[in-house]
Amino acid sequence: MSAAPFTVLIPARLASTRLPGKPLADIAGLPMVVRVARQAAQSAATQVVVAADDARIVQACAAHGVTALLTRTDHASGSDRLAQACDLLALPDEAIVVNVQGDEPLVAPALIDAVAALLRARPEASMGTAAHAIDSWQDFISPHVVKVVLDAQGLAHYFSRAPIPHARDQAEGQAWWQQAPLQRLAPLRHIGLYSYRAGFLRRFPQLAAAPTEQLEQLEQLRALWHGHAIAVHVTQQAPAAGVDTPQDLERVRALLGHG
Template identity: 35%
Template sequence: MSKDILAVIPARYGSTRLPCKPLVKIGGKPLLYWVLRGLSECEVSEIVVATDHEEIAKFVFKQGYEAVMTPSELPSGSNRAAWVAQRKSADIILNVQVDDPMVGPDMIDPLIKALANSEEANVALLVKQIEKSDEISNPNIVKVVFDQKMHALYFSRSPIPYERNKGAVYYKHIGPYCYRREFLLEFDSWPQTPLEKTESLEMLRILERGYNILCIKSERDTIEIDTPEDVMTFERYLEKHGDEMPWLRR
C-alpha cells in the first residue's frame, strides 16, 4: 500500500478479570505474542505496543518490537493509540486489541484498504454476523447496525435491532479499529459524550458528533480474550490446530 500504516497495540496492565492480560500465558506463550505474530504478517509499516507497565515493555523489546510507555489513566485503547500517533508520522493508525490473538492479514489488510479508499469515512472497523444466539443478549458482545452504505448507525451492548417482526440479522463489532491519523488526534481531544458514557462504548463518541464509521464485513470470527473462560477456549483451539491460525489456512 502507498500509505504509511502505523499499527498500535494498546496493552495496559490493569484488568479486573485478567490481571496483566497481555502477559497471560496461552499455549505456553503470552497473549501479546499471538497478537504480534498475526500483525507481523499484515501490510503495515510499523508496529508499536502502547503500555503502562515495564514488564510488558520488556517482553515487547525481546520480541524485536518498539514499546511506548503511556499514562495508566488514559481512558481507552484509542486514547493510547493517539498518544503514540502524536509521536509518530503515519497516514493511517491501526488500533489492534491486545485481546485478539487470532488477528491476521485476511481481516486487517481489507480493513486498511477500505479506509484508504473511502471518501466519506475517517474511521473503519470490522463487523461479523452473529451466528451464536447467546451472543445476541450478551452485554460483552457489542452489537452494531449500519445503513446501506455500510456506515454505522449505532453500537450497543443490547440486542439491536429489536425483533418486533421475525427475520432480524444481528452483527457484532470485532477486532481492530482503523483511523486517519489527524482524525484520531481530534477524537483524542474530545470529551466523552452522553451515549458513550451510558454504554461505555467509545465509538458512540464519533457517531454523536456526526461523523461516519465505515463497517467492513468479516467472513470469520475471532476469539477475544476477556475472561479465564476465553483463555480456555483459545487453549482448546491451539490443542486442536496447533499454532496454525485461520489466516494461514486461507
Template identity: 40%
Template sequence: MIVGVIPARFASTRLMGKPLADIGGMPMIQHTWMNAKKSKLLDKVVIAVDDDKVYRVVKDFGAEVYMTPKEVNSGTDRIALVAEHLPNASIFVNIQGDEPFIKGKMIDEAVEPLLFDKNVEVSTLIRRITTVEEMKSPSVVKVVFDYNNFALYFSRSPIPYVRDARTNLERVEAGEMYKHIGLYVYRKETLLKFTSWKQTDLERIEKLEQLRMLEHGIKIKVVLTQYDSLSVDTPKDLEIARRFYERYVKSHR
C-alpha cells in the same frame, strides 16, 4: 505510512496481567503482534504498554514498544500518544491486544476503505450474528448501518428489534443482526480530534467509545468480514484460547 498499534494494559480488572498470560508457552501480546505483522498493508506494528514488566517482555521478543501512562483512559488514547512520536504516519490501526489470533487479512480488510476513499475517516469490521447466544450477550456489541455501509448505531442490546418475531432464533434470522469486531482504522487527524473530546452521553450509558464519534458526526465505515475474533477478557476466555491454540493453531504451523 500505515501503523498498527497494539495497546496493552496490565491491570485488567477481570484478568490481571492479561498481556503476559501464557498461551502455548508464549505471552498473549506476542501472539497478537506476530499475527498483526502478517498484514500486507501495515508498514509498522508497535505496542503501547503501561507497565515495566510488560515493556521488558515486549522488548525481549523484538517488538517496537512505547511506554504510556497508567492513568490513560482507553486504548485509543494510548494510540494517540504513540501518534505523537510517529509524524510520518497518516493512518493508525487500533489492534486489540487481547485478540491473540487476529488475522492479517482482517486488518487489511479494515484498512482498504481509507485507501480507496479519501472521505472515509474511520473504518471497522462487522460479522453476521448466527446464534441466539451472541444476540443476547451484552459483551457482543451489535451494530446497524445504512445502505452505504456507514454505522448508524452500536449497542450492547439486540438491534434491530424484530417486532414480529415469535422466537429468539427467528429474531436472529429475520433481523440480519451484525456484531462489531473492535478493530478500528483512523486517519491521524481524526484520531487526535476524537481523543480531545470528552466522553459523551451515549458513550457513558452503553460503555462504548465509538458512540463518541457518532455523536460528534464522524461517520464510521463498516466492512463485512467472514473472519471471527476470539477476545480474552476472563480466565474462562483464556482457557478457551489455550485449547484453541493447541487444537488449531499449533498443529498448522
C-alpha cells in the same frame, strides 16, 4: 493498485480486573501481547508497535523482537494511549493506524488489512471497523455481544449492546432474520478492530464524551455523536474470540498447543 501503507498499534495495559497481568499471560511460551504483535505482523502493515503502560510489557516485547513504546499510566482509554503513541512515533496526520486489541492473539491478518483499506476506499469516513453476521438468538440478545446497524452506504448507523435491529412483529426467541424476506437485515456483531487517520486519533480524546457512549459503554459512539462517519467491513469469516477471562486464556492455550 497497491494497498496504502498503515501502522498497527496495540494498546497494552497491565491492570485487568478479570485477568490480572493479561498482556504478559503465557500462551505456548510467549507473552500474549507478543503473540498479538506477531499475528499482526503477518498483515500488510509497515510497522507493528505495542503502546504499553508498564515497563515490564516493553521489556517482554523487546526480548522477543517486538517494538514497544512506554506511554502514560493515566490514560482513560486505549484510544488516548494510541493518540500518545502517534505523537511518540511522529506519524503524520494522514497516516492510517489500525488499533488491534492486545487480547486478540488469534486476530486474522486479512481482517486487519481489510479494516485498514476502508479509509482509503471511504475518504468520507473518519474511522473504519468490522462486523460479522450473527447466527444465534443467544448472541443477538447478549449485552456482551455488541451489535451494529449499517446505513445504505455501509456506514455505521448505530452500535448497541441491545438486540438491534428490533423486529417489532416477530415472536421473542425467534431468529427472525433466518426467514427469506428478512435475511438482508441479519443483525451484525461488531468486531472491535478499528482504523483511523492519525490526525483524527489525535483529536478523538479531546471530543466530549457522548451521552450514548456513557450509557452503552461503547467509545465508538462518541465519533457518531459528533458527526464522524465509521465505515464497516462485513466479513464472512467469524472472528476468533479474544481473551477476557481465565477460561478464555485456557481455551486459546489449548488451541495454540500450550504445555
